[in-house]
Amino acid sequence: MDIWYTENHTDNVRLSIRIDRQFASVQSEFQRIDVFDSVEFGRIMTLDGLLMVTEKDEYIYHEMITHIPMATNPNIKKVLVIGAGDGGTVRELCRYPSIEQIDMVEIDELVVHLAKEYLPFTACSLDDPRVHIYYQDGLRFVRKVENEYDLIIVDSTDPFGVGEGLFTKEFYGNCYKALTEDGILVNQHESTFYTSYSNAMKRAHSRIKGFFPIALVYQAHIPTYPSGHWLFGFASKKYDPVRDLQADWWNGLGIKTRYYNTILHRGCFAIPNNVRDALRESERDKR
Amino acid sequence: MDIWYTENHTDNVRLSIRIDRQFASVQSEFQRIDVFDSVEFGRIMTLDGLLMVTEKDEYIYHEMITHIPMATNPNIKKVLVIGAGDGGTVRELCRYPSIEQIDMVEIDELVVHLAKEYLPFTACSLDDPRVHIYYQDGLRFVRKVENEYDLIIVDSTDPFGVGEGLFTKEFYGNCYKALTEDGILVNQHESTFYTSYSNAMKRAHSRIKGFFPIALVYQAHIPTYPSGHWLFGFASKKYDPVRDLQADWWNGLGIKTRYYNTILHRGCFAIPNNVRDALRESERDKR
Numbered sequence: 179m180d181i182w183y184t185e186n187h188t189d190n191v192r193l194s195i196r197i198d199r200q201f202a203s204v205q206s207e208f209q210r211i212d213v214f215d216s217v218e219f220g221r222i223m224t225l226d227g228l229l230m231v232t233e234k235d236e237y238i239y240h241e242m243i244t245h246i247p248m249a250t251n252p253n254i255k256k257v258l259v260i261g262a263g264d265g266g267t268v269r270e271l272c273r274y275p276s277i278e279q280i281d282m283v284e285i286d287e288l289v290v291h292l293a294k295e296y297l298p299f300t301a302c303s304l305d306d307p308r309v310h311i312y313y314q315d316g317l318r319f320v321r322k323v324e325n326e327y328d329l330i331i332v333d334s335t336d337p338f339g340v341g342e343g344l345f346t347k348e349f350y351g352n353c354y355k356a357l358t359e360d361g362i363l364v365n366q367h368e369s370t371f372y373t374s375y376s377n378a379m380k381r382a383h384s385r386i387k388g389f390f391p392i393a394l395v396y397q398a399h400i401p402t403y404p405s406g407h408w409l410f411g412f413a414s415k416k417y418d419p420v421r422d423l424q425a426d427w428w429n430g431l432g433i434k435t436r437y438y439n440t441i442l443h444r445g446c447f448a449i450p451n452n453v454r455d456a457l458r459e460s461e462r463d464k465r
Numbered sequence: 466m467d468i469w470y471t472e473n474h475t476d477n478v479r480l481s482i483r484i485d486r487q488f489a490s491v492q493s494e495f496q497r498i499d500v501f502d503s504v505e506f507g508r509i510m511t512l513d514g515l516l517m518v519t520e521k522d523e524y525i526y527h528e529m530i531t532h533i534p535m536a537t538n539p540n541i542k543k544v545l546v547i548g549a550g551d552g553g554t555v556r557e558l559c560r561y562p563s564i565e566q567i568d569m570v571e572i573d574e575l576v577v578h579l580a581k582e583y584l585p586f587t588a589c590s591l592d593d594p595r596v597h598i599y600y601q602d603g604l605r606f607v608r609k610v611e612n613e614y615d616l617i618i619v620d621s622t623d624p625f626g627v628g629e630g631l632f633t634k635e636f637y638g639n640c641y642k643a644l645t646e647d648g649i650l651v652n653q654h655e656s657t658f659y660t661s662y663s664n665a666m667k668r669a670h671s672r673i674k675g676f677f678p679i680a681l682v683y684q685a686h687i688p689t690y691p692s693g694h695w696l697f698g699f700a701s702k703k704y705d706p707v708r709d710l711q712a713d714w715w716n717g718l719g720i721k722t723r724y725y726n727t728i729l730h731r732g733c734f735a736i737p738n739n740v741r742d743a744l745r746e747s748e749r750d751k752r
Contacts, residue, residue, distance in 0.1 A: 182479075189504075190482065190504040191480070191483070191506075192469075192481040193479070194478070194479040194481065195478055218477040235658075371688050399693060399694035405686070406693020407686035407688060436737075437738055438737070439738055439741070441736075442735045444735060445731070445732035445734070448731060448733070450525070450686070452525075
């Protein structure tokens with residue numbers, strides 16, 4: 179018997195993964211959530227049919243969304259994580275004894291429940307005493323917050339469904355307000371290879387640049403995401419992630435990573451012309 | 466009507482591309498060659514069913530295999546290219562007026578003929594007067610050459626079929642011998658994400674390191690290659706690609722690229738831990 183999960187990266191490109199069996203298929207108030215075991219990638223979770231987490235390569239995404247800001251400012255104490263229901267980002271944050279509080283705002287409680295049951299490799303730190311989970315819309319949550327967080331991580335889905343509000347001008351403006359003077363905003367920033375993702379990426383960059391004096395993009399190789407070339411946004415009020423990298427401090431922590439290192443930290447901001455040109459286009463469109 | 470081309474990246478992962486129509490399907494003495502038009506990627510060529518070139522992303526591979534060594538040593542005059550029948554690597558080399566001679570050794574004449582007919586975007590410089598094409602086995606060709614080339618580029622297929630000889634100890638030793646004192650060897654170096662590719666990559670690195678005092682690996686995002694994370698080897702007798710980068714010289718040439726730039730040149734040698742660990746393993750296995 180053959181079972182294949184297929185994600186359409188565009189109408190004309192598909193990635194298919196051989197499935198051993200399905201553990202869950204639930205329609206929540208917000209989205210359809212599926213959990214599978216796959217032969218090549220281990221346990222995987224999809225939201226509305228789009229691949230979010232695989233056991234084999236989730237560490238790339240979660241390390242890159244977390245350690246880049248953390249290695250830039252060692253004084254990060256209070257973190258807001260938006261989305262991130264699988265727990266992978268919180269797991270990486272919990273490796274820092276210096277962090278005092280992690281507020282996680284996930285709109286869909288069912289994602290967290292299913293992650294706790296089926297994805298222990300990402301959900302393993304959600305019960306850390308520093309972690310407070312709010313089952314709310316992230317867009318609404320940040321509206322009422324001011325000068326409170328040293329770091330906001332937007333670990334959202336794509337801006338095509340439930341995650342749409344997390345790519346709006348209003349949201350980024352409220353993130354700016356919710357951050358302290360030292361504040362850093364990191365977000366999953368889509369990709370440039372396929373047009374629909376590229377448009378989302380350009381819109382996000384242009385909006386973030388409207389609020390933050392420093393707004394850069396960095397990249398990682400994530401094999402199971404469309405095109406395998408994925409981007410993150412780094413925006414801040416004063417920190418430059420390359421100039422201010424605290425490599426000695428970070429290496430002294432002894433955090434064992436499988437993708438991130440402090441040499442890669444500098445390297446991942448060296449973006450190819452195809453990404454640089456897309457960013458420039460988005461900046462031109464804004465003016 | 467739906468036509469899909471599918472490449473099995475492993476037995477359990479498939480990339481499928483919607484095809485508009487097929488232009489050629491030929492069994493040469495060495496391999497099966499197919500040419501298609503695809504909706505998302507334009508013209509594509511496959512060898513033994515494996516995707517080699519797509520019109521949409523071939524520039525990433527060809528720029529990265531060429532400009533990294535060229536920007537490291539501006540005095541490269543005589544170049545040997547092994548494989549590369551589609552012409553993309555020769556196209557990039559021909560953009561340097563400083564190069565005097567390009568010898569291209571391709572085992573399969575039919576690949577070149579089909580590229581000239583169907584892939585004008587890569588084959589466009591194969592008639593440059595500096596280019597000499599030898600339809601021979603690259604492994605044999607380098608055996609009889611000594612102290613002749615400033616640069617050898619091994620633009621081979623994977624080491625599973627006709628390209629196998631281009632991953633052997635004998636071949637790398639002969640490349641060392643064929644290079645001048647200033648010599649640089651660059652090769653397509655597979656990938657680490659899927660096991661079969663990773664093993665090939667480790668073997669190649671360990672063998673190259675046995676001959677060359679400098680042997681590094683650099684990376685690029687190539688969406689249509691398995692995992693999208695592709696590696697190149699940079700080996701040389703004395704040049705370090707990061708220390709010796711001639712950024713001002715290269716930028717002064719005014720070569721317009723779509724992926725490569727001199728900031729990325731440094732960044733692409735910053736490899737993640739998963740690649741670094743695979744390289745270390747291969748070095749340990751050798752000892």
